Amino acid sequence: MNAPVRNENLQLVSGNHAVAWGVKLVSPDVAPLYPITPQTPIFEKLVDFQSDNLLSTRLITPESEHSAMAAAIAASATGARVFTATSSQGLLLMHELLHYAAGARLPIVMFNVNRTPAAPWGFWPDQIDSLAQRDTGWVQLYSETPQESLDSTVQAFRIAEASNLPVMVNHDAFYVSHAVEPVSIPAADLVQSYVPKSVRELRLDTGLGHTIGAPIGQEGWNRSRRQMDAAMQTITGLTHEAGQEWEKLTGRSYGPLETYRTDGAEMVFITMGSMAGTAREAVDVLHQKGIKAGLIRVRLFRPLPIAELSTALAEIPRALVLDRNYSPGMGGVLHQELLAGLFGINNPPCIHGFLAGVGGVNVPVEALEKLATEYRNAEPDNNPIWVD
Amino acid sequence: MKDTSYKDEGQFCSGHVACAGCAEALSMRVILNAVGEDAVGVVVPSCVAIILGGHPTSSARIPFIHGVLESAAAMASGVKQALVAQGKEDTTVLCLAGDGGTYDIGLQALSSAAERNEDILYICFDNEGYMNTGGQKSSSTPRAAATGSTPHGKTTRKKNLIEILAAHRIPYIATASTSHLPDLAAKVEKAKTIRGMKVIIVVIPCLPGWGVADNAVAKVSRLAVESGVFPLIEVEDGLKYTMNVDEKTQPIGPYLDQQKRYRHLSNEDREGLQLDVDESWNRLVEMADR
Numbered sequence: 001m002n003a004p005v006r007n008e009n010l011q012l013v014s015g016n017h018a019v020a021w022g023v024k025l026v027s028p029d030v031a032p033l034y035p036i037t038p039q040t041p042i043f044e045k046l047v048d049f050q051s052d053n054l055l056s057t058r059l060i061t062p063e064s065e066h067s068a069m070a071a072a073i074a075a076s077a078t079g080a081r082v083f084t085a086t087s088s089q090g091l092l093l094m095h096e097l098l099h100y101a102a103g104a105r106l107p108i109v110m111f112n113v114n115r116t117p118a119a120p121w122g123f124w125p126d127q128i129d130s131l132a133q134r135d136t137g138w139v140q141l142y143s144e145t146p147q148e149s150l151d152s153t154v155q156a157f158r159i160a161e162a163s164n165l166p167v168m169v170n171h172d173a174f175y176v177s178h179a180v181e182p183v184s185i186p187a188a189d190l191v192q193s194y195v196p197k198s199v200r201e202l203r204l205d206t207g208l209g210h211t212i213g214a215p216i217g218q219e220g221w222n223r224s225r226r227q228m229d230a231a232m233q234t235i236t237g238l239t240h241e242a243g244q245e246w247e248k249l250t251g252r253s254y255g256p257l258e259t260y261r262t263d264g265a266e267m268v269f270i271t272m273g274s275m276a277g278t279a280r281e282a283v284d285v286l287h288q289k290g291i292k293a294g295l296i297r298v299r300l301f302r303p304l305p306i307a308e309l310s311t312a313l314a315e316i317p318r319a320l321v322l323d324r325n326y327s328p329g330m331g332g333v334l335h336q337e338l339l340a341g342l343f344g345i346n347n348p349p350c351i352h353g354f355l356a357g358v359g360g361v362n363v364p365v366e367a368l369e370k371l372a373t374e375y376r377n378a379e380p381d382n383n384p385i386w387v388d
Numbered sequence: 389m390k391d392t393s394y395k396d397e398g399q400f401c402s403g404h405v406a407c408a409g410c411a412e413a414l415s416m417r418v419i420l421n422a423v424g425e426d427a428v429g430v431v432v433p434s435c436v437a438i439i440l441g442g443h444p445t446s447s448a449r450i451p452f453i454h455g456v457l458e459s460a461a462a463m464a465s466g467v468k469q470a471l472v473a474q475g476k477e478d479t480t481v482l483c484l485a486g487d488g489g490t491y492d493i494g495l496q497a498l499s500s501a502a503e504r505n506e507d508i509l510y511i512c513f514d515n516e517g518y519m520n521t522g523g524q525k526s527s528s529t530p531r532a533a534a535t536g537s538t539p540h541g542k543t544t545r546k547k548n549l550i551e552i553l554a555a556h557r558i559p560y561i562a563t564a565s566t567s568h569l570p571d572l573a574a575k576v577e578k579a580k581t582i583r584g585m586k587v588i589i590v591v592i593p594c595l596p597g598w599g600v601a602d603n604a605v606a607k608v609s610r611l612a613v614e615s616g617v618f619p620l621i622e623v624e625d626g627l628k629y630t631m632n633v634d635e636k637t638q639p640i641g642p643y644l645d646q647q648k649r650y651r652h653l654s655n656e657d658r659e660g661l662q663l664d665v666d667e668s669w670n671r672l673v674e675m676a677d678r
Contacts (some may be wrong), residue, residue, distance in 0.1 A: 029474075030469045062504070063497065063499065064500075067459060067497045071465050071469070074463035075467065076466075077467070078470035080473055096456060097456065100456060209446075211454070213453055213454035214441065215443065215454070
């Protein structure tokens with residue numbers, strides 16, 4: 001995947017620095033930022049760009065992620081293009097304001113580095129921080145590689161500004177955030193033509209006099225959610241469109257889902273983020289052993305692209321969902337979402353849920369091979385299964 | 389401090405929903421008119437947010453964002469930086485909050501904005517409690533005052549926000565009262581000319597919260613100033629203290645007598661409060677004399 005195009009500017013950068021490159025190329029007006037491991041390299045790289053006069057974005061460095069998101073909301077409401085980044089505790093501290101940002105229909109782009117929340121303290125890849133924000137009204141994308149993190153950061157602005165919904169892009173702590181790979185850095189004018197700045201109609205402006213967020217009656221509040229629902233329904237299409245247009249410019253294509261060797265597959269792994277790399281390799285190994293396995297990587301988690309998933313799974317009898325997260329009392333979040341989202345479709349696959357890699361523990365290719373072999377003929381079980 | 393005769397150019401509209409006789413609505417009229425048209429506002433949950441009105445109405449002519457309670461100063465910073473990015477450096481960013489949103493839940497964001505010396509004008513309407521939720525104590529509630537959460541009187545002192553802000557060395561801090569409207573207008577005018585963080589704390593005797601008669605807020609405000617309970621001062625750069633009314637002309641008694649929140653006090657309690665006021669006043673005099 002991601003075949004290099006000619007004349008490209010390849011640089012060896014980490015996942016987090018790739019995000020900062022994406023931000024630099026988009027050139028937001030305002031970026032409130034607060035440091036947190038393992039997000040901090042995004043913050044520091046943006047400061048470096050600014051110090052070298054390569055970035056004109058106005059950085060705000062408040063005392064907490066809560067204030068960072070509050071400043072992001074207010075700047076966006078004033079009509080600015082806004083970026084921020086966080087992780088784990090920081091994202092959880094922002095929770096109240098995530099609802100506000102989406103409810104006020106502000107196209108903020110945030111990068112979140114998926115990390116375990118306390119207690120106990122840990123700094124390890126786990127997606128529960130962002131999955132716990134699924135009901136806030138933010139679009140959520142999950143990235144697998146540093147290149148994708150750059151590309152998704154840029155695409156997120158396009159999706160956000162077309163829908164007036166905030167977009168959160170996520171990648172796994174360390175496995176992606178600190179993984180150093182050759183990343184193709186697009187030209188600034190290419191990015192600017194892809195996400196041209198526009199003036200938003202509804203903004204705080206002395207010439208307009210709009211007030212934003214004032215108390216409203218039940219019907220008005222209800223209407224605001226119906227409008228969000230309508231906007232959410234455009235996101236899958238916008239994600240397709242953003243990926244296709246990006247492919248025309250860079251040769252790299254993206255959609256709500258990525259499928260790998262799913263044609264004629266007897267079973268597929270379904271997962272998000274860096275786990276897809278392990279699963280892809282397991283698919284190849286399984287093919288050598290005569291098991292027709294495939295992979296569906298969910299890139300767009302909110303809104304969940306149910307129609308795309310139904311189509312992708314139409315001929316596939318069995319799905320093994322790999323969740324690097326744990327929702328206590330229920331199991332893996334993606335597993336539960338797929339059970340709910342796919343309920344009632346024609347020829348539904350037999351879906352198994354696995355808690356694989358919770359807290360960042362390593363899940364080797366062999367572990368997935370073993371799962372595929374063990375569950376090749378198993379009855380479905382809605383209880384979560386912990387993977388050793 | 390030279391008084392300015394305040395003007396009314398219609399920046400605060402009639403038909404708002406403040407209690408009849410509310411000092412906060414009166415101070416908003418003066419503040420919004422002194423701030424003028426070239427301003428963007430941030431307001432957080434408080435009586436002032438209610439007075440500004442629900443969608444689709446607004447009692448202010450300038451645009452406002454209704455933010456979250458603990459984030460007034462952070463949101464004002466975001467508005468300011470966005471305006472600067474748009475080349476509108478001169479537009480005033482006006483931030484309105486109550487004492488709950490300032491002394492308590494918003495203090496962290498306020499301190500951070502002060503440390504960064506953000507170019508915002510922050511007004512705290514200080515009615516010494518959570519009056520919009522029915523009258524619970526805040527850290528601004530004075531000692532001995534009865535509230536919904538301190539029915540027998542608060543046992544600890546009012547937080548000294550002025551000294552906290554002064555420790556941040558921001559360019560301008562002032563107190564104001566609706567008993568001295570030209571002084572309030574002049575302080576807003578002065579703050580508008582200063583780049584950086586400005587905070588004005590306005591005392592708001594609350595009709596239901598303090599148990600004040602409908603027609604008595606101006607009198608109570610005046611007694612607050614004249615007794616030295618709420619001195620009118622300015623602090624520049626955190627160092628230069630100026631007392632705008634430099635004499636205490638009343639004992640605390642007449643001020644307390646106007647309010648039901650103090651009616652449970654014994655004579656001994658009242659004497660204790662007088663000692664508190666004298667001590668705070670003497671400290672201010674000392675600071676102003678430096």
